[in-house]
Amino acid sequence: MLIWVHDDALGPTQLVFERFPKAAAAYVFDDQVIEHRHYGLKRLHFIAGCLATLNEHHPVATYHGDTAQTLASLAKQSGTDIIATMATPCPKLGQVMGDLEVRHGLSLTVVEPTPLVQLESEPDLKRFSRYWRQAQKSAFKHADLPLFKRPQP
CATH class of the missing domain: 3.40.50.620 (HUPs)
Incomplete structure (x- = not known):
């Protein structure tokens, strides 16, 4: 080998x-x-x-x-x-x-490499922000980093 x-x-x-x-x-x-x-x-x-x-x-x-x-x-x-x-x-x-x-x-x-994210449904690729909303939780699943959230008004 x-x-x-x-x-x-x-x-x-x-x-x-x-x-x-x-x-x-x-x-x-x-x-x-x-x-x-x-x-x-x-x-x-x-x-x-x-x-x-x-x-x-x-x-x-x-x-x-x-x-x-x-x-x-x-x-x-x-x-x-x-x-x-x-x-x-x-x-x-x-x-x-x-x-x-x-x-x-x-x-x-x-x-094959391990995918960065596992999506539950087909991704919406028209805008990155839509894709990221789907991928964010999976991307940080094993990280000790907090997810960033928008401040509430």
Whole structure:
């Protein structure tokens, strides 16, 4: 098992580390992904900082190159055909996932993140305030923070 750490899963509390605590992890600085997502130096510095923090909790090896080829090579070296990663909405990273499965014949385990809120009904997305009224109690359910209420006249 190899964990693929990508730009949408840089935190040490990602569920993939909880589910596979003994698996090796890798992050690939991929020029095509960087170009596709229009990253500047500040974003790359942020990613490097996140990886440094992540290394304090779970070792992550960093590489530079084509993500799919690098991960396929690492999987082969470690004798595995399974790569675990967190879900992502990014189409470019989704394309990399497809390449791993189709071009390189690897099995992909995609871990879905825990949702921030659990809504009881379909959200009203026309205005954020309407959505927030629905989501507020669920968002702070486990927090020790008081809910903010409007002062009564």
